[in-house]
Amino acid sequence: MVETIEKAYTTKEISMTLGIGDSTLKKWCLSLEKNEYPFTRNDQNQRLFLEKDLVVLKLFQTMVQTNNFSVENAGMLIASKFKESGFPSGVSAIRIEEQSEKRRSYEVVQKPAAIIQYQEAYIQEQREFNQVLLESMREQKEFNQVLLERLEKQEKSIQEGLNTRDGELTQSIQGLQQQLNQLTIQTQEKRKQRKGLFKWFS
Secondary structure, three states, X not given: OOOEEEEEEOHHXXXXXXXXXXXXXXXXXXXXXXXXXXXXXXXXXXXXXXXXXXXXXXXXXXXXXXXXXXXXXXXXXXXXXXXXXOOOOOXXXXXXXXXXXXXXXXXXXXXXXXXXXXXXHHHHHXXXXXXXXXXXXXXXXXXXXXXXXXXXXXXXXXHHHHHHHHHHHHHHHHXXXXXXXXXXXXXXXXXXXXXXXXXXXX
């Protein structure tokens, strides 16, 4: 029977592929595992990453670094769509020793029928996830629009209040100026009257 081999990547390989540090990758993985997303592990309890995990982590990266999702929210949303995928029946893992490079790598052997079944289910899951992501972005856009409208109304209300206050202040200043002018005129008239009186007695 013909078998197909799918490579399982190490933490270092995934970190280099995504252009992130090992500690960042660990945080993302912990967020996914917290929401019951399953990663394959070897006999030393180290994570192994399949192609599906790489796709999931790229989506995670887009949500966190491009769409400004928090690590917690990204992990919850992605895990809710992909955690049920798991491994199809007929999957087994074997360890390959690579003496020339003096390191260990891991490969997963899957039966062709299981691979096709898994790929079809995975594509459907990805389509549904993309739809959820688009819906979330649409809701965020609507929320931002509502928030912008509220801010514009608030700014308009503040500006109207300032204009009203400025108008009242201007009227008050004009009124005071008129009173001052009247008082000045009255004072000048009284002075003239006093000068005339003094001149009459002199």
